Amino acid sequence: MGKPLIVVLGAGLGGTIASYEIKAALKDRADVMTVSDSDTYSFIPSNPWVAVRWREPEAIQVHLPPVFAKKKIGFTSVGAKRLHAGEKRLELNDGSSINYDYLVISTGPELAFDEIEGLGPHGGHTVSICQTAHASAAADAFDAFAQNPGPIVVGANYKNGKDAGSVAVAGDRELQVYEIGVGYTVAPGLTLQAQYDYFKLDSDVAASDDKGNVVLVRTVLAF
Ligand SMILES: Cc1cc2nc3c(=O)[nH]c(=O)nc-3n(C[C@H](O)[C@H](O)[C@H](O)COP(=O)(O)OP(=O)(O)OC[C@H]3O[C@@H](n4cnc5c(N)ncnc54)[C@H](O)[C@@H]3O)c2cc1C
Numbered sequence: 001m002g003k004p005l006i007v008v009l010g011a012g013l014g015g016t017i018a019s020y021e022i023k024a025a026l027k028d029r030a031d032v033m034t035v036s037d038s039d040t041y042s043f044i045p046s047n048p049w050v051a052v053r054w055r056e057p058e059a060i061q062v063h064l065p066p067v068f069a070k071k072k073i074g075f076t077s078v079g080a081k082r083l084h085a086g087e088k089r090l091e092l093n094d095g096s097s098i099n100y101d102y103l104v105i106s107t108g109p110e111l112a113f114d115e116i117e118g119l120g121p122h123g124g125h126t127v128s129i130c131q132t133a134h135a136s137a138a139a140d141a142f143d144a145f146a147q148n149p150g151p152i153v154v155g156a157n158y159k160n161g162k163d164a165g166s167v168a169v170a171g172d173r174e175l176q177v178y179e180i181g182v183g184y185t186v187a188p189g190l191t192l193q194a195q196y197d198y199f200k201l202d203s204d205v206a207a208s209d210d211k212g213n214v215v216l217v218r219t220v221l222a223f
Helices: 013-029 044-051 064-070 132-147
Strands: 005-009 031-035 040-042 061-063 074-076 080-084 089-092 097-099 102-105 151-163 173-187 190-203 210-221
Touching: 005 013, 005 097, 013 031, 013 102, 040 064, 044 132, 061 064, 064 074
Parallel strands: 005 031, 005 102, 031 074
Antiparallel strands: 040 061, 080 089, 089 097, 151 173, 173 190, 190 210
8 A cells, every 4th residue: 555645725823834743743654745825935924024014025925936945845826626535535726636645624714805895905995904915005005195194094893702710809891992092194204193092891709890092192103
């Protein structure tokens, strides 16, 4: 019997690390094959730095084929079309198939901007940093905005936290925070921001209930 083939579907944060770890653990006892839909790995957590131009996209990306070849891990960027789990077969976008013994699925999220009207970078009214290409587009959009400044809502947020009390304060507690912030770039590099927070703390212990308002006004200078 030949060596088992372990296929890792997806070469993002999860799939790339899974491929490396499985190969390192099994060495020549199994073949590992990674199936991606791109030759490029992007370190997603650094996307915010691309959006603010602290990093170029290339600085957070890796060209995968030579890296996988060096580690003796098979690689294709053709992309998977369909999984035939009953046959242990992965159908690829070019019509070919891979028959695997074990499969790791690490395809990440499927973004669904279309579910909210006006959301997202493809025809919507918002930018995104979910993908590195989105972060680059966000940087371009911010530059364009800074050249022609105007009102902009920078964020709205709701937080809800619950716990079962503490050593010092008995009883369940619930904290709710509502936040909204607005900024106005009056000139390139100079933004005025205002933020309003309302918080409400409820506790089984009546004396611990509390609520309050917080108003913040900020001047942001960007050089
Ligand atoms: C801005 C931002 C900051 C973040 N910061 C942090 C952080 O600081 N710490 C932290 O722990 N997490 C952070 N995360 C979350 C983290 O990035 C994700 O949890 C992680 O990337 C998920 O890894 P994954 O491998 O499951 O998916 P992904 O990294 O999305 O990778 C999935 C891969 O599968 C590929 N793929 C999809 N469909 C197919 C197909 N049909 N065929 C072949 N390939 C396919 C995709 O192209 C992609 O390369 C952040 C996320 C974002 C957006």
